[in-house]
Amino acid sequence: MRFVLNILKKSFQSRVLNDLKIRAQFSICGNLRNKTLDQNITDIDEDLLETNKEYEAFANRYFGCSTYHNCFIIHPYVKWGPQKVRDTNPEKQVKEAVALIRTLAPWKVEDTIIIPLPSFHKKTLFGAGNLEKLRNQIRGNPSITAVFINIGTLKNMQLKELEMEFGVPILDRYKIVMQILRLHAISTHAKLQVALAELPYLRARLRKDDFSIVTSEDYETRKLMLQDREQKLKAAIKKLRSQRQLLRNRRKEMDYPIIAIVGYTNAGKTSLIKALTGDEKLQPKNYLFATLDVTMHAGKLPSTLEVIYVDTVGFISDIPTTLIECFTVTLEDALFADVIVHVEDLSSEDLIYQRNHVLSTLNDLAVKSGSEQLLDRIVTVGNKYDLCPTATPSENSILVSSTTHLGIDTLRQKIEEAVLKSTERRIITIKVPSGSNEMRWLYKNGAVISVTADNENAEYQKIKMIISKSKFEQFKHSFINKR
Numbered sequence: 001m002r003f004v005l006n007i008l009k010k011s012f013q014s015r016v017l018n019d020l021k022i023r024a025q026f027s028i029c030g031n032l033r034n035k036t037l038d039q040n041i042t043d044i045d046e047d048l049l050e051t052n053k054e055y056e057a058f059a060n061r062y063f064g065c066s067t068y069h070n071c072f073i074i075h076p077y078v079k080w081g082p083q084k085v086r087d088t089n090p091e092k093q094v095k096e097a098v099a100l101i102r103t104l105a106p107w108k109v110e111d112t113i114i115i116p117l118p119s120f121h122k123k124t125l126f127g128a129g130n131l132e133k134l135r136n137q138i139r140g141n142p143s144i145t146a147v148f149i150n151i152g153t154l155k156n157m158q159l160k161e162l163e164m165e166f167g168v169p170i171l172d173r174y175k176i177v178m179q180i181l182r183l184h185a186i187s188t189h190a191k192l193q194v195a196l197a198e199l200p201y202l203r204a205r206l207r208k209d210d211f212s213i214v215t216s217e218d219y220e221t222r223k224l225m226l227q228d229r230e231q232k233l234k235a236a237i238k239k240l241r242s243q244r245q246l247l248r249n250r251r252k253e254m255d256y257p258i259i260a261i262v263g264y265t266n267a268g269k270t271s272l273i274k275a276l277t278g279d280e281k282l283q284p285k286n287y288l289f290a291t292l293d294v295t296m297h298a299g300k301l302p303s304t305l306e307v308i309y310v311d312t313v314g315f316i317s318d319i320p321t322t323l324i325e326c327f328t329v330t331l332e333d334a335l336f337a338d339v340i341v342h343v344e345d346l347s348s349e350d351l352i353y354q355r356n357h358v359l360s361t362l363n364d365l366a367v368k369s370g371s372e373q374l375l376d377r378i379v380t381v382g383n384k385y386d387l388c389p390t391a392t393p394s395e396n397s398i399l400v401s402s403t404t405h406l407g408i409d410t411l412r413q414k415i416e417e418a419v420l421k422s423t424e425r426r427i428i429t430i431k432v433p434s435g436s437n438e439m440r441w442l443y444k445n446g447a448v449i450s451v452t453a454d455n456e457n458a459e460y461q462k463i464k465m466i467i468s469k470s471k472f473e474q475f476k477h478s479f480i481n482k483r
């Protein structure tokens with residue numbers, strides 16, 4: 001493989017063969033053992049992801065990963081009106097802002113402050129009194145190297161004004177989330193999506209009065225550079241999309257039920273899959289956006305039915321839709337799942353807010369893609385129950401602890417019920433002659449739960465098994481109708 005790669009690398013010179021491996025880690029199941037689903041994405045221009053110096057210099061000015069910061073966090077919030085955020089409070093939102101910065105370790109938080117505002121529209125964001133107070137506090141503390149204003153996206157004018165007022169770089173949620181994604185993206189797939197997510201932000205920052213733009217030609221060149229990059233990235237992602245479609249078809253052909261695990265970032269999705277499958281290779285991490293790649297993991301349900309769990313990228317509130325859209329390609333896997341498991345973090349102070357955010361995003365995605373039926377296939381899980389046994393979960397949710405495995409067996413049972421319903425599989429008991437073709441056929445095309453001797457006829461055996469509606473029809477057609 002490496003030899004082939006080298007030849008291709010040489011012959012394409014500035015092009016590189018990027019290897020996208022969507023590897024299903026079929027670790028514990030009999031039938032699934034040793035099967036992998038590998039995909040190669042080829043012919044991606046290396047400039048897209050690595051060596052375009054001009055683009056890197058331009059992007060680094062805005063996303064600047066080169067240095068780390070000691071941040072002063074300002075959480076502005078609107079008390080009344082349409083911009084008021086519901087189901088949460090400023091103190092909880094500040095905690096999330098702190099968690100975002102900690103995810104960028106060694107970045108640090110120097111201090112935090114909450115400021116009520118009448119709206120987010122003002123040129124300087126804050127009124128004169130607050131501005132003066134903040135200016136004194138920030139300029140008077142030399143250890144503050146950046147200010148993180150905890151709102152989705154600041155306007156150009158606000159960035160410029162505040163940078164002048166405070167004398168340090170100004171960051172918003174888009175910038176911080178981008179920074180995290182840039183650091184955590186490992187696979188080609190994730191990197192491509194992150195690269196595409198950067199562009200709308202950069203485009204909005206591209207200004208004729210930028211100090212680095214001397215002539216209007218500079219401005220046009222950069223505009224074209226962004227356009228060109230966007231086209232190439234979109235083409236590469238389109239290719240990925242069709243490859244993922246192929247992969248989905250292949251999975252469908254294999255006829256293993258697919259269970260997508262979704263939820264707010266850090267809710268414990270990866271940990272839950274680890275608990276459900278026993279896959280020791282999975283590494284849950286206590287930071288936001290630990291998972292940026294969709295991975296597949298095999299598991300067994302109580303009846304012995306083999307399923308594939310899909311780990312997905314976590315949701316987060318208050319980031320622009322352009323950023324979310326870049327991850328919809330990964331969420332498409334969730335949309336094609338047979339069952340969706342929505343993991344909630346019971347220990348989160350912002351549980352209701354996170355729940356509503358996940359459900360409304362799923363709802364939007366389902367409506368957009370015309371797959372509303374998906375919303376009836378959600379199993380809700382209250383995770384981290386060990387941390388807060390007194391928490392009030394949402395109705396019908398299954399309480400579990402992915403670390404102590406409390407409630408995991410009950411969850412497997414619930415998932416099985418949901419899978420049987422959504423895939424029109426059912427549990428049947430059927431008598432077949434021992435060692436017959438019928439018996440072999442059933443073993444091949446269903447999940448056998450148990451085999452017992454038939455007391456009435458020693459030549460027959462009773463097979464209890466799970467079988468899909470279509471396979472059962474096939475069985476009747478090939479065997480029963482011919483008896």
Ligand SMILES: Nc1nc2c(ncn2[C@@H]2O[C@H](COP(=O)(O)OP(=O)(O)OP(=O)(O)O)[C@@H](O)[C@H]2O)c(=O)[nH]1
Pocket residue numbers: 263264265266267268269270271272283284285286287288289290291292313314315383384385386387400401402403404
């Ligand atoms: N005490 C306790 N901790 C848990 C539980 N489940 C997960 N955690 C911890 O929560 C943190 C996040 O877990 P992950 O499984 O990485 O969460 P995730 O939802 O996959 O996160 P992202 O991929 O970043 O969106 C880790 O430190 C886990 O050890 C649980 O049931 N109890």
Ligand SMILES: [Mg+2]
Pocket residue numbers: 269270271290291311
């Ligand atoms: Mg994860």
